[in-house]
Amino acid sequence: MTVKLAQHNRRDIASALKKGMFTLTLGPFKHLVSGTSAPLLDYLYDTYRDYDVALKPTDVSEIILNLKAPNILRRFIRPQVSPDPGFEVPTIPLPLKMAPLAFEMGMNLSVALKCCRFVTVHAGVVANEQGAIIMSAASGSGKSTLSAALADQGYRLFSDEFALIDLEDAMLHPYPRPISLKQDSIAVVRDIVGADRISAPLSGTPKGDIAYCRVSEHDLLQAHKKAAAKLILFPRYEAGVSPMARKLNPAEAVMKLIPASTNYSLLGEPAFRAVLKLVRQAKAYELSYGTTEQSLQLIADIQASGAGR
């Protein structure tokens, strides 16, 4: 039976995780997770409290994640954890207290490399009644902060990590996992959404300080509603730069989306057709900015000019 995680007994959840029967349903995916660490349980209990969870799988999931000790010694001596999505990936074992990071990384790897039902693009996505905004950028370009800020302005958060583009109609599917925040962005987003929604920061990770922003209950309730894209943005953060938006030829936008996709080449022709549909229905811009306010202003200006309609 699927109910919200917080409604399950903590001991039952621990036992389901241990037996590898913990099933998390979100957007288009079911995730089967196994792991034994207390930090993982604490994290899930807090940040995933409103997600649909079952303690016994009723069918086979595409995404199977095993958070295991890298070797038998590491279960007992200075315990470590590394995500195992069932195929060989270069992952770094992390200290046990960083189990939340291992969990989120493992989930991202699984979605990025295992799922072929969507064109998966590394991007933040938010949407309102007019349509969705895709923000495709490398890590450190502020796309998570931007996603959180737009979600705070009333946009629905689809994901701060993946645009899931439908192969048939190029619609975007919501997949609202917690927003991952690094270093300075932790404080920035805490000021925007409030301290209650930010997880306890992990310090000293390979990526510096990391915290997760809990997704609003409202966004989770809407996580089954797809949206058509209206804007494709390629934000580029550069300290001190004067803010600028440059309109892109759709072909250029495609050539920028392809390297940001984790499975475009795997999917081949259907992906090409879907991405063409996407750039025909949405306008594409490259944004340069130095602060979150500037990027929000650029996006507001583009929308006001009617380009986003």
Added chain:
Amino acid sequence: MKLTVLRCIVGESELPQDVMEAISVINYADSNHILGQMAHCCNQPSMIGVQDVFNNAKLRAKHDHTMLLFEMDRVSRALQGSGVKAVILKGGAYVARGFKASMGRRVSDLDILVASQDLARTENLLKAANWVPDEQTDNAYDQQYYRDHMHELPPLRHKTRGTVIDVHHSLLPRTARYRVNVDKMLETAVPISDHELWTFQPLDIFAHSAVHAFFDGQLDVPARTLVELKLLYDDLSEDEKAFLGKRAKEIGADKAVAMALWVIGNVFGDAKASAQARWLMHPSRNIMLKRALISKTVNGRFSIFAKGFLYLRGHYLRMPIHLLFPHLLRKAIRWRPASSAPPQLPTP
């Protein structure tokens, strides 16, 4: 895990009805790189979600096949008009021939075989078409080592596509303890339509797979090897099967083929294969190897011992002792991570 899991993977028994059991079979197939084969062999599983998992695996393999067929096209273009008879080996051959063994099979590098006298010319033509020495082996020691002792050139990587090709002039290392008659195999090679490329005839493709499995390497993924041999055997017609033992003796691959047939008979319950295996080799031969193989496949009680045995045996077969120890030592000292960049992964 029980050995019967392999029968389920090749579609000869049903996927378990229990969800957790079904998941563990799928996980086993995935971690042994045979989920794609399973996806093609299992007919219409009714459990929800299995079809998605299978479709993912099929797509992945299909993508590999596209890449590999394109590489063949490029090799054919690079050798255009040269008269070099290049024979596609292993996975590439299964794909080119549309064998059942290719369905769902992951393939990465392309392996080709040319006659020794064509080796230098082939290398030059490929280099002229933008293949360069792979940086992992582009050092004096490795280059010399390959050329002195191996049955292939140091791997070449295409500069823009990043794909790797291994150019063989023989099927086993120069230093190997067993010899197969490559010239006889080349004589009966069959052309691939649309390309200036060839593959071995089906019997020789099976024999080569057996030689590769049991006399060249360490059986890293035995489950995959066993499934592959089984599917390749199924691809042979009854007439071909009848001729297999004789052909294996002709080309000096009888020991390997006997082992392969033993596996197919024993693991997959094929009585005909068992009978053929007995004709080629007494059942008590190679008992250690058989035990180690089974143990490693199912990760059984003896698997740590089995892995050690198979590793040492793999090296022992490939080179004489006076070369083996310096080589292992060197490998141990000069170990380094793969230099090819890992795929660009999203960060949390």
Added chain:
Amino acid sequence: MAAGPLKETFHWKSDASLWLSEEFDDTFLVFFRPSGETHFLNFLSFGVLSKCSEQPHSKEKLASALRDLFDLSETELPESLIATVIEQLDETGLLTPVVQS
């Protein structure tokens, strides 16, 4: 760099059933089925591709046909430029030499 041996006398062809194309303001996205690659071509490269998909052409024939098509002079569109485009398209596999018997 060419994808294999090159001869001045080669005629070049392209099988249009193997690719899909879409035009956006004088630039073309071409999806090539055999390689699964998406290529970004300018009008000149796409011109070469289209011409060769009608019938095989030699380098000289291509140069003069494209000069006519785009209304360009010999200095604006020299044969050497066509040679470069041919080599690039040869490497992608979009263009292949016709095997002369």
